[in-house]
Amino acid sequence: MTPHELWTALPQEARERVDAFVVRRMRMHAVKEMREAGLVPRPGLYDCADLAVVRTEILADRLVPLPAQDVDTLAGKAAALPEPPTALELEWDGDSWGWILLLGAVLPGPPGCPRPLARWQQTDWTEPLATARALADRLGVPLRGPGDDGPPYAGAE
Numbered sequence: 001m002t003p004h005e006l007w008t009a010l011p012q013e014a015r016e017r018v019d020a021f022v023v024r025r026m027r028m029h030a031v032k033e034m035r036e037a038g039l040v041p042r043p044g045l046y047d048c049a050d051l052a053v054v055r056t057e058i059l060a061d062r063l064v065p066l067p068a069q070d071v072d073t074l075a076g077k078a079a080a081l082p083e084p085p086t087a088l089e090l091e092w093d094g095d096s097w098g099w100i101l102l103l104g105a106v107l108p109g110p111p112g113c114p115r116p117l118a119r120w121q122q123t124d125w126t127e128p129l130a131t132a133r134a135l136a137d138r139l140g141v142p143l144r145g146p147g148d149d150g151p152p153y154a155g156a157e
């Protein structure tokens with residue numbers, strides 16, 4: 001099913017909810033809304049994901065701005081944590097729309113999941129990696145995780 005066919009098949013109320021999710025950058029919620037809109041047969045996951053991309057492009061001028069992720073802003077987020085971080089950790093993650101670089105703060109105490117500070121989804125990783133290094137330097141903590149090579153398997157796409 002093409003994005004246009006799926007869009008025209010959706011009830012008006014579902015279209016409005018899909019667009020509301022897309023504008024708030026909640027594409028997976030938009031996909032869920034499409035799949036649960038009562039269409040028979042139920043639209044496929046990839047068809048819904050493709051339509052979410054199309055709607056994101058159409059509504060680009062209305063998207064909620066991404067949060068600031070500069071060193072000063074992230075240092076403020078780190079300062080608001082219950083304890084100062086002992087390290088920062090970078091991790092690659094992939095989703096239906098590409099690679100994501102996650103930056104988390106490791107807190108003292110028993111090992112657990114790092115507290116999220118930032119996430120970047122793009123193709124030029126120079127600025128996010130430089131921001132993470134500068135933040136680690138400012139906080140005086142080590143930066144762990146991947147180097148400057150980009151996401152794993154990125155060349156295999």
